[in-house]
Amino acid sequence: MNKGQEELLILLQKAQTEFGYLSEESVAELAKFLALSISEVYGVATFYSFLSTKPLGRNVIRICKSIPCYLKNCQTIINSVEQEIGIKPGETTPDGKFSFQLTNCIGACDKAPAMMINSDVYDDLTPSKISETLKAYK
Amino acid sequence: MPQKLIALRNCGVINPKDITTYLDRDGFKALKKAFDELTCEQVIEEIKASGLRGRGGAGFPCGLKWALARKAQGNEKYVICNADEGEVGTFKDRYILEGDPFTLIEAMAIAGYAIGAKKGYIYLRAEYHHHLDLLTNAIEQTREKGFLEHFDIDIREGAGSYVCGEETALMDSIEGKRGEVRYRPPFPPSRGLWAKPTIINNVETLMNIPQIILNGAHWFNQIGTERSKGTKVFSVSGDVRKPGVYELELGSRLKELVEDLALAEKVKMVQVGGATGRIIPYEMIDTPLSFETILGAGAVIVFDETRDIIDVVYRTMEFLAEESCGKCSPCREGTEVMVEILGRFSRGEGEERDIAVLQGLSQAMMLSSLCGLGQAAPIPVIDSLQHFRSAYENRIQKN
Numbered sequence: 001m002n003k004g005q006e007e008l009l010i011l012l013q014k015a016q017t018e019f020g021y022l023s024e025e026s027v028a029e030l031a032k033f034l035a036l037s038i039s040e041v042y043g044v045a046t047f048y049s050f051l052s053t054k055p056l057g058r059n060v061i062r063i064c065k066s067i068p069c070y071l072k073n074c075q076t077i078i079n080s081v082e083q084e085i086g087i088k089p090g091e092t093t094p095d096g097k098f099s100f101q102l103t104n105c106i107g108a109c110d111k112a113p114a115m116m117i118n119s120d121v122y123d124d125l126t127p128s129k130i131s132e133t134l135k136a137y138k
Numbered sequence: 139m140p141q142k143l144i145a146l147r148n149c150g151v152i153n154p155k156d157i158t159t160y161l162d163r164d165g166f167k168a169l170k171k172a173f174d175e176l177t178c179e180q181v182i183e184e185i186k187a188s189g190l191r192g193r194g195g196a197g198f199p200c201g202l203k204w205a206l207a208r209k210a211q212g213n214e215k216y217v218i219c220n221a222d223e224g225e226v227g228t229f230k231d232r233y234i235l236e237g238d239p240f241t242l243i244e245a246m247a248i249a250g251y252a253i254g255a256k257k258g259y260i261y262l263r264a265e266y267h268h269h270l271d272l273l274t275n276a277i278e279q280t281r282e283k284g285f286l287e288h289f290d291i292d293i294r295e296g297a298g299s300y301v302c303g304e305e306t307a308l309m310d311s312i313e314g315k316r317g318e319v320r321y322r323p324p325f326p327p328s329r330g331l332w333a334k335p336t337i338i339n340n341v342e343t344l345m346n347i348p349q350i351i352l353n354g355a356h357w358f359n360q361i362g363t364e365r366s367k368g369t370k371v372f373s374v375s376g377d378v379r380k381p382g383v384y385e386l387e388l389g390s391r392l393k394e395l396v397e398d399l400a401l402a403e404k405v406k407m408v409q410v411g412g413a414t415g416r417i418i419p420y421e422m423i424d425t426p427l428s429f430e431t432i433l434g435a436g437a438v439i440v441f442d443e444t445r446d447i448i449d450v451v452y453r454t455m456e457f458l459a460e461e462s463c464g465k466c467s468p469c470r471e472g473t474e475v476m477v478e479i480l481g482r483f484s485r486g487e488g489e490e491r492d493i494a495v496l497q498g499l500s501q502a503m504m505l506s507s508l509c510g511l512g513q514a515a516p517i518p519v520i521d522s523l524q525h526f527r528s529a530y531e532n533r534i535q536k537n
Contacts, residue, residue: 007314009297010294013295047317048264048296048317049299051297068375105224112375
């Protein structure tokens with residue numbers, strides 16, 4: 001098999017971290033570099049939820065919406081974040097500081113509700129904690 | 139029944155950043171014993187005799203898996219630790235990784251010796267990236283102490299995908315592909331990562347290995363039930379006063395875990411096993427936790443009397459539809475159709491024929507889906523129809 005394939009996901013993750021998203025150009029370049037077809041690279045780039053082919057904000061907020069967090073009123077956290085940064089899930093702030101997404105279980109159910117900002121996990125959330133937490137990223 | 143710690147024996151006791159604290163707790167003695175006193179076959183025999191079964195949900199006998207990989211042709215073999223803990227309501231592996239990475243590393247080295255592999259991978263889910271440094275550091279310290287001279291370990295990070303916890307999808311992901319499930323057979327012990335013989339074990343399964351080697355299969359075999367040996371680590375969340383991780387002897391009752399340890403009150407139902415887990419009504423709270431009854435990966439989500447069953451099942455199905463890899467149509471289309479029907483029930487717009495449609499579709503998905511996701515996706519639907527049928531009937535529109 002093509003050994004370049006092995007590197008593909010790792011390089012996509014690196015590009016995602018470095019550029020914040022996987023542009024058409026990055027996808028095409030990677031395909032050329034690894035001797036894969038563009039569709040193969042694009043297929044992998046669009047399969048995983050932590051990879052994005054659309055530009056994302058510098059900080060990505062992911063609030064867990066799975067059942068354990070739902071039982072602990074994650075909707076109030078979602079509302080607080082919406083109010084704090086003025087966008088809805090799936091959107092990016094006009095200044096490019098934040099993207100906001102809902103995600104599935106992040107394995108912090110013992111301290112629900114929980115969210116991630118980039119790779120950092122915040123748990124035992126209350127609406128009043130949101131403003132302070134987001135300040136560090138502004 | 140009090141907790142019994144085997145997998146968690148070092149969590150909260152050792153310093154996960156300092157290998158010497160692990161060495162003080164008999165660390166790497168099992169690896170040394172395996173090397174010095176046991177042949178590869180004897181290690182496998184010991185694991186077989188212990189009765190250890192996989193803790194990731196499927197419960198496959200661990201020793202048998204290792205024996206198949208040992209016997210498989212080829213010089214290049216792999217050991218994979220599945221740390222892609224994506225099951226809803228599960229966080230035990232996170233707790234283990236952050237508390238005791240060294241036991242995991244020692245166990246992988248023992249597995250490598252047993253099956254004849256020189257290379258191992260830990261597949262760490264993207265959501266646990268914040269533990270990458272801790273894990274990398276633990277591997278590095280182990281290398282420096284000379285315990286990884288014959289077997290090395292790399293970490294591969296996931297990129298956000300539930301289905302990658304399924305073993306064949308996980309291998310495709312390590313190979314850099316979309317994490318889509320493979321047709322089986324061939325099974326990984328004969329044709330796994332890069333088509334080479336491979337064993338994939340859950341984090342918790344591996345945590346039992348060093349203690350089995352040190353104390354012997356007989357010691358382990360005395361714990362648990364006839365077909366479920368040892369302990370299980372449970373992740374308890376939802377409507378409880380003390381959510382968290384608990385390790386109990388297999389065969390312990392759900393009631394002990396949920397009411398006595400996690401302090402739940404006014405329980406309506408418990409889902410055991412995550413999104414595709416069984417839904418247990420309170421009348422069955424005395425059910426023992428074992429492979430013979432209910433277990434999965436040990437996710438235990440508790441719902442009190444204020445919760446609406448239809449809402450829970452609907453949200454669960456939305457999750458499964460989102461995470462279906464899309465390769466086989468029974469799962470891809472079946473979960474979508476179920477979301478549509480359950481959504482109508484949740485809005486009080488169910489139709490008379492819907493219940494029969496849900497039941498028929500459940501059968502089709504269980505029979506014809508490619509992997510555990512699609513095969514088990516209907517379980518919450520079937521269980522809720524059995525135990526809470528009136529909740530559905532009350533939402534059927536009468537006109």
